[in-house]
Amino acid sequence: MNFDSVPFPLDTSFQLWLTVFGSATLIVLIVSLLATVASLGSRGLGVFANELGAMLGDFVSISPRRVFALAQLTFREAYRRKALMVFVVFAILLMFAGWFLTSSNLQPEFQVKVYVSFVLRALSWLVLPVVLLLACWGIPEDIRLRSMHTVVTKPARRLEIVLGRMLGFSFIGLLVLTAMATVGGFWIRRQLPAEAQAQLICRQPISGELSFRDREGNDKDEQGEALKQGINVGDIWLFHSFIEGATKARAVWTFDDVGPDVLDAEGNLLLENRFQAFRSHKGDMKRSIYFQYIFFNPETGVRAPYDLKTVEENRGRTDRIPRKFASVSGTGGITDRKTYDLIEDLVTKNGQLTVEVACVDPGQYLGMARPDLFIRTTDLPFESGYIKAVVCIALMLLVVTFIGVSVSTFVKGPVATFLTFVIVIVSYSARDFMGTIIGDPDALAKAKQYSGMQEMKKLDGGGVLESIYRILTHMNPTTELPAGPATAVMKTIDTGMVNFLWLVYRILPNFDYFTKSQLYVANGFDVPFNPSVLGCLMITLAYFIPCVILGYFALRVRELEAK
Amino acid sequence: MSTTGQPREAVIEIRNLTKIYRDFWGRKKVRAVNALSLDVYKGEVFGLLGPNGSGKTTTLKMLLGLLFPTEGEIKILGQSASDVRKNERIGYLPEESYLYRFLTGEETLDFYGRLFNMSGSERKQRTDDLLKLVKVEHARKRQLKEYSKGMTRRIGLAQALINHPDLILLDEPTSGLDPLGSRDMKDLILDLKKQGKTIVMCSHLLADVQDVCDRIAILYGGELKVLGRVDELLKSQNQTQVLSDQLSPAAQAEVEAVLKKHGAKYQVDHPTANLEELFLRTVQESKERPGRRLIADEPTSKT
Numbered sequence: 121m122n123f124d125s126v127p128f129p130l131d132t133s134f135q136l137w138l139t140v141f142g143s144a145t146l147i148v149l150i151v152s153l154l155a156t157v158a159s160l161g162s163r164g165l166g167v168f169a170n171e172l173g174a175m176l177g178d179f180v181s182i183s184p185r186r187v188f189a190l191a192q193l194t195f196r197e198a199y200r201r202k203a204l205m206v207f208v209v210f211a212i213l214l215m216f217a218g219w220f221l222t223s224s225n226l227q228p229e230f231q232v233k234v235y236v237s238f239v240l241r242a243l244s245w246l247v248l249p250v251v252l253l254l255a256c257w258g259i260p261e262d263i264r265l266r267s268m269h270t271v272v273t274k275p276a277r278r279l280e281i282v283l284g285r286m287l288g289f290s291f292i293g294l295l296v297l298t299a300m301a302t303v304g305g306f307w308i309r310r311q312l313p314a315e316a317q318a319q320l321i322c323r324q325p326i327s328g329e330l331s332f333r334d335r336e337g338n339d340k341d342e343q344g345e346a347l348k349q350g351i352n353v354g355d356i357w358l359f360h361s362f363i364e365g366a367t368k369a370r371a372v373w374t375f376d377d378v379g380p381d382v383l384d385a386e387g388n389l390l391l392e393n394r395f396q397a398f399r400s401h402k403g404d405m406k407r408s409i410y411f412q413y414i415f416f417n418p419e420t421g422v423r424a425p426y427d428l429k430t431v432e433e434n435r436g437r438t439d440r441i442p443r444k445f446a447s448v449s450g451t452g453g454i455t456d457r458k459t460y461d462l463i464e465d466l467v468t469k470n471g472q473l474t475v476e477v478a479c480v481d482p483g484q485y486l487g488m489a490r491p492d493l494f495i496r497t498t499d500l501p502f503e504s505g506y507i508k509a510v511v512c513i514a515l516m517l518l519v520v521t522f523i524g525v526s527v528s529t530f531v532k533g534p535v536a537t538f539l540t541f542v543i544v545i546v547s548y549s550a551r552d553f554m555g556t557i558i559g560d561p562d563a564l565a566k567a568k569q570y571s572g573m574q575e576m577k578k579l580d581g582g583g584v585l586e587s588i589y590r591i592l593t594h595m596n597p598t599t600e601l602p603a604g605p606a607t608a609v610m611k612t613i614d615t616g617m618v619n620f621l622w623l624v625y626r627i628l629p630n631f632d633y634f635t636k637s638q639l640y641v642a643n644g645f646d647v648p649f650n651p652s653v654l655g656c657l658m659i660t661l662a663y664f665i666p667c668v669i670l671g672y673f674a675l676r677v678r679e680l681e682a683k
Numbered sequence: 684m685s686t687t688g689q690p691r692e693a694v695i696e697i698r699n700l701t702k703i704y705r706d707f708w709g710r711k712k713v714r715a716v717n718a719l720s721l722d723v724y725k726g727e728v729f730g731l732l733g734p735n736g737s738g739k740t741t742t743l744k745m746l747l748g749l750l751f752p753t754e755g756e757i758k759i760l761g762q763s764a765s766d767v768r769k770n771e772r773i774g775y776l777p778e779e780s781y782l783y784r785f786l787t788g789e790e791t792l793d794f795y796g797r798l799f800n801m802s803g804s805e806r807k808q809r810t811d812d813l814l815k816l817v818k819v820e821h822a823r824k825r826q827l828k829e830y831s832k833g834m835t836r837r838i839g840l841a842q843a844l845i846n847h848p849d850l851i852l853l854d855e856p857t858s859g860l861d862p863l864g865s866r867d868m869k870d871l872i873l874d875l876k877k878q879g880k881t882i883v884m885c886s887h888l889l890a891d892v893q894d895v896c897d898r899i900a901i902l903y904g905g906e907l908k909v910l911g912r913v914d915e916l917l918k919s920q921n922q923t924q925v926l927s928d929q930l931s932p933a934a935q936a937e938v939e940a941v942l943k944k945h946g947a948k949y950q951v952d953h954p955t956a957n958l959e960e961l962f963l964r965t966v967q968e969s970k971e972r973p974g975r976r977l978i979a980d981e982p983t984s985k986t
Contacts, residue, residue: 174766189797193783200785200826266781270842273747273775274798277767681749 128633128651128658137662140626144666148673175676178277186276190284191291198254198292206250210300213242214307221311227435228316233642235312236506239304240638243297244513251293251517252544255524256536258285259675264532268680282671286525286664293517301510305503322505322646325392325494326382328373328475332361337368353398353485360396360489365409366482372416373493378473380443380463382497387443389462390496391475394436396487403484408433410480413441415466418474424460425449428480438496500646508647512637515656519629519663520544526667530674547628548635554625558618583614629659693758694850694881695723695746700755702741702905715741717905719755723898728872728882730896730913732889738905739885740778743854746883747775760850771799774848778855778885780835784828788819788838791827792845799846813841818867832859840868844875851875853884857891869895893917 149172156171157164198204221234259281262268271281312320332347333339341347350361350371363369383389397409408430415424424447429439443462448455460466467473477493479486523543528536546554555563564577581587581597589610590597601607633655637647647653700719704712716738723729731739744750746757748764757764760772782791789810796806814820817837819830827835836859843851856872857865865888872882872895886892892899893913901909909916930938935951942949 178767183800185800186798189794193786193794196790197783197785266777266779267783269747269749269777269781270775270795271798272749272767273770273773274795274846275767275770275800276798679750681744 126651128655130654130658133658133662136626140623141666145669152677175672178279178672182277182280182283186280187284187287190271190276190281191287194258194285194288195291197258198289203250203254203292204296206246207296207299210242210246211303213246214239214303217242218311228313228319229435229644231313231316232319232644235308235316236642237638239308240509240513240642243300243304243510244516244638247293247297247300247513247517248520248544250296251289252520252524252540253537254292255285255289255521256528256540257533258289259525259528260531260533260536263680266681272680278675279668279672282525282529282668282675286522286668286671289521289525290518293521294514297510297514297517301506301513305506308502308506319644320502321644322500322502322641323392323644324497324500324646325491326375326377326497327491327494328375328473330488330490330493331372331374332363333368333370333372333476335364335367335369337370339372350488351485353487360487360492362396362398362485362487363477363479365479365484365486370414370476370478371486371488371493373475373477373490375473375475375495377471378463378467378495379471382495383443383463384440384498386440388440389443390438390440391493392436392438392496393477393488393493395431395477395492397431397433398485398487400483400485403481409484409486411486412478412480413439414476414478415447415460415462416474416476417466417468418472419468420465422460422465423449423476424458424466431486502641505641505646508649508653509637509641512634512647512652512656515660516631516634518660519634522660522663522667523629526671526674529671530678543628544631547631551625551628551630554621554628558622558625560625582611583617585610585614629663633659691724693722694725694760695721695883696756696758697721697742697746698756700742700745700757701753702738702745702750703753715905716745716902719902719905719907721900721907721910723881723883725881726876726879727897728876728884728895730892730899731883731885731902732892732899733902736904737902739902740854741905742902743852743883743885746852747773771846772849774843774846774851776839776843776851776853776856778858780827780832780839780859782827782835782839782842785826787824787826788814788830789823791838792841795842795845801846809845813844816844816871817841833861833864836860837864840871849880851880851882853882855886855888856884857886857888865891 153164153168156168160167217238221238226234259268262271268281272278308320309317330348331339332350334347334350339347350363350369353362363371391413395411399409403409410428410430412428413426415426416422424445426441426445426447429437431437441462444459445462446457446459448457462473473495475493477486477488520540524536524540527539527543531539552563552566556567559577581590582601586601589595589601595601601610633652637652637656640647640652698720700716701714702716703714706712715736719738719742731742733739741750745752746759746764748767751765760769762769783794786794792810792813793806796809801809810823811820814823817840819834819837819841822830822834827838830838836856840853840856843853853872857868860868869891872884875882876895876897882895884892884896896913898912899909899916900907925938939949939951
């Protein structure tokens with residue numbers, strides 16, 4: 121799990137949303153206009169304009185009372201059809217889960233991870249299907265049973281029906297989720313073994329920016345670019361890069377906004393790290409590899425090495441650096457011992473703290489990535505992160521509800537269920553793969569991180585038709601296709617398919633934000649507002665508006681009586 | 684024109700209305716309504732008649748905006764059929780009771796009242812009044828799935844009247860009702876007419892239509908075949924009916940002699956009541972004199 125919390129790109133996301141939403145709206149409007157003109161001739165223009173005006177009018181004449189009436193109806197329907205029974209399933213799960221989750225062999229932090237992950241996953245995977253089914257069947261069943269006739273023949277706008285349904289299903293989902301999350305929270309507190317209770321916390325990290333210096337001490341590469349990578353030791357996961365021991369190689373973290381407020385109650389700076397060790401020889405088998413923090417103030421040039429520490433492999437360690445500490449520097453018997461005030465002497469005027477990490481053991485390597493060293497500020501209670509994770513699940517539930525209701529306005533219940541289910545599953549599992557096919561920079565960067573390849577680019581071998589052709593003719597993906605009209609047609613069709621895939625990729629929700637919040641809590645971190653909560657909130661809003669419009673449009677242009 | 688010579692206000696204007704149902708590929712499947720033109724005037728009870736598949740329900744659903752016309756124009760209360768604002772003044776009782784079966788009677792009326800943006804106190808008052816009017820007050824707390832067909836029909840009518848509508852569209856209003864319920868429904872329709880409401884009803888039950896409708900339209904194969912006032916359409920111009928109480932056999936013989944003298948074809952018989960009248964009379968008399976058999980069967984054979 122990568123806990124590198126990159127801020128949510130609000131401005132670029134909004135631009136992309138506007139592009140996709142604007143293009144889709146424009147396409148729908150043009151197609152509708154052409155269809156109206158084609159069926160009604162010149163009269164179609166007037167009809168189209170009237171309809172458009174009426175639709176806009178519906179948006180400004182929404183009645184909250186009608187929307188709440190429909191929402192309440194939705195809630196009553198679900199309640200009286202025993203949809204809330206899912207809570208009983210959850211209770212049964214919790215009653216027996218303790219038998220299988222308890223293991224005294226596990227380290228306390230892993231025990232916390234198991235319990236918290238179980239509860240959060242159970243919450244997601246029990247509530248989501250229920251809400252998905254309810255949302256996908258509500259409107260189609262109303263149309264099939266013709267109960268909808270008695271509603272649309274009242275002054276209820278179809279927009280209000282869509283909004284009411286969304287609100288009602290959301291309320292049911294949130295109610296069940298809140299009840300289950302409350303019980304789940306208490307259950308974790310009560311069931312977690314005593315030795316792991318202390319680990320039930322939410323750490324708040326302050327992350328820094330990471331750069332490297334090579335074994336000669338250079339902080340720039342041959343092109344004059346800042347070094348962002350260390351050495352690749354052949355590990356397949358390139359997320360971590362390494363520095364060589366007993367050389368001038370350093371991993372350099374720069375933390376902003378450091379002041380006395382980041383120190384703990386005793387005045388210590390807590391640095392937590394999860395460095396990896398890579399050994400090129402056995403070394404001293406009685407101890408782990410040594411590393412050292414060196415604090416550096418670029419304004420004054422003061423460089424203060426701190427005591428040697430050993431790497432805690434696979435667990436991580438927290439080092440308490442006192443505000444005033446004695447530092448010994450120098451080589452060859454000439455040493456200089458000074459006492460520094462961490463905040464006064466080593467933090468720049470604009471609040472920047474630079475921490476260099478050196479591997480001390482010769483011939484050994486220390487691996488790290490940006491989130492592997494952070495300043496740990498005051499821990500928050502576990503409930504703080506747990507509530508935020510539940511909020512993110514709630515937002516995911518809302519997205520599924522919006523999609524389900526929207527889809528159910530133009531297809532029947534089983535099809536709507538299937539379509540929404542596919543959207544959720546593909547978003548979960550295949551979105552990144554689609555991104556690499558279309559050459560999306562974010563998806564490629566992510567694939568590069570996990571694949572261990574030096575460079576990740578759009579996959580070779582062309583689109584579907586080209587790939588089929590190459591397989592059938594045993595042609596290497598790097599070989600040029602023979603020039604000719606057949607190749608041109610094949611490539612054109614493939615390009616069309618890739619463009620369609622681009623649109624699908626952009627339309628599918630990015631569930632990474634929703635699932636990541638659960639991992640933060642399970643691993644003992646607080647859920648950061650940005651990107652996690654903010655990202656989930658933005659995605660939910662981004663889906664709410666188009667889903668409402670799509671649902672309204674589909675219900676308005678539809679003959680409700682037609683089978 | 685009205686009987687007073689004033690031009691009558693048309694509540695519904697249908698012009699050249701056509702509905703063609705198409706299949707998935709857009710091919711014509713059936714022409715349900717063909718070039719229908721008619722007006723319904725304010726304050727009248729108008730009946731749409733026709734056999735199954737004649738297009739009367741399709742017409743009603745186009746009036747309500749549930750179906751879109753293929754051609755033609757509909758003005759209902761001066762607005763287009765697709766304009767949702769018209770529904771403020773319309774009450775609709777569907778053919779079957781398509782209400783939410785998980786709601787109680789009280790909740791049903793409250794829900795539909797909210798759709799008309801009625802305030803809480805107004806909804807409560809209207810709910811009480813309507814439950815009393817349609818005689819399901821005793822079952823106000825029961826879910827509709829526990830209602831009998833007749834009770835569901837009654838609550839359906841109540842929801843159609845929740846907004847004091849000016850125009851009421853009733854699709855088979857008496858279907859599923861026993862004769863007493865049917866009589867109540869017809870009385871209610873006549874009462875609504877007295878209040879100045881306009882009522883359009885579709886029905887197969889011709890006796891019901893005859894009892895309450897001022898004008899009727901008969902559709903066949905989607906086309907308008909007959910349109911006019913019920914009394915005028917049913918009047919037989921070449922026949923004369925003479926009704927008399929307590930006519931003695933001698934007087935009857937004299938009358939027959941006169942008719943013979945003028946060469947008229949005639950038939951002398953006792954008039955029969957219709958079955959509904961007989962049923963209602965039986966129920967009424969049974970209530971007054973319980974345990975008494977009113978009419979005995981004729982023995983079918985003698986041994």
